[in-house]
Amino acid sequence: QVQLVESGGGLVQPGGSLRLSCAADATAFRFYVWGWFRQAPGKQRELVASITGGDSTNYSDSVKGRFTISRDNTKKTVDLQMINLKPEDTAVYYCNTRTPTMSWGQGTQVTVSS
Numbered sequence: 001q002v003q004l005v006e007s008g009g010g011l012v013q014p015g016g017s018l019r020l021s022c023a024a025d026a027t028a029f030r031f032y033v034w035g036w037f038r039q040a041p042g043k044q045r046e047l048v049a050s051i052t053g054g055d056s057t058n059y060s061d062s063v064k065g066r067f068t069i070s071r072d073n074t075k076k077t078v079d080l081q082m083i084n085l086k087p088e089d090t091a092v093y094y095c096n097t098r099t100p101t102m103s104w105g106q107g108t109q110v111t112v113s114s
Contacts, residue, residue, distance in 0.1 A: 001102075001103060002024060002025055002026045002102045002103070003024075003025050003103075003105070004022060004023075004024050004094070004095055004096060004102060004103070004104065004105035005022065005023045005024075005105055005106075006020060006021070006022050006093060006094060006095055006105050006106065006107055006108040007020070007021050007022075007023075007108055008020040008021050008108055009092075009093060009108030009109045009110045009111075010109075010110070010111070011111045011113065012085055012110070012111070012112055013112070013113070013114050014085060014086060014087060014112055014113075014114055015084055015085065016085050016112070017081070017082060017083045017084075017085065018082050018085065018110060019079060019080070019081050019082070020036070020079065020080040020082070020093055020108055020110070021077055021078075021079050021080075022034075022036070022077060022078045022079070022080075022095030022105075023075075023076060023077050024076050024077070024078065024095065024102075025076060026076065026102075029073060029076045030053055030073040031053055032053070032097045032098075033050055033051065033052045033053070033097060033098040033099075034050065034051055034069075034071060034078045034095060034096075034097060034098065035047050035048075035049065035050040035051075035095065035096060035097065035098040035100075036048050036049045036050075036067075036069060036078070036080045036093060036094070036095050037093070037094045037095070037096060037100075038089075038091035038092065038093045038094070038110075039091055039092050039094070039107075040088075040090060040091040041091075043091075045094070046060065047060065047098065048060045048062070048063045048067060048080075049063065049067055049068075049069040049080060050069065050098040051069045051070065051071050051078065053073075055070075055071070057069050062088070063082075063089075066082065066083055066084045066085075067080060067081065067082050067083075068080070068081040069081075078095050080093070080095075082110075085110075085112045086112060087112050087113060088112075089110060089112050090110060090111050090112050090113070091109075091110060092107040092108065092109050092110075093107055093108050093109075093110055094107045094108075
């Protein structure tokens with residue numbers, strides 16, 4: 001069973017930046033389309049960014065221009081660089097395949113507050 005381990009969250013002021021990282025011990029890592037998801041309190045989990053094996057990326061409208069997803073097939077990691085963070089970005093962030101097929105990790109909490 002593939003284990004997903006997210007890290008890099010924290011408390012940041014509005015306008016600040018964070019870089020999240022996901023380690024995915026998947027044998028076929030390079031063939032998957034990976035995504036970053038988030039779940040805010042009382043809301044459903046949503047996909048915010050995804051990246052294909054050819055490094056094509058997609059973003060939700062709410063994060064476009066502020067978040068950048070990247071991957072390292074050698075290290076088997078997927079990162080999410082977040083800049084100009086807003087209070088509405090506060091959520092637990094998770095990685096998974098874009099169409100979630102793996103067990104969810106514990107996520108990493110991002111809190112944007114002054």
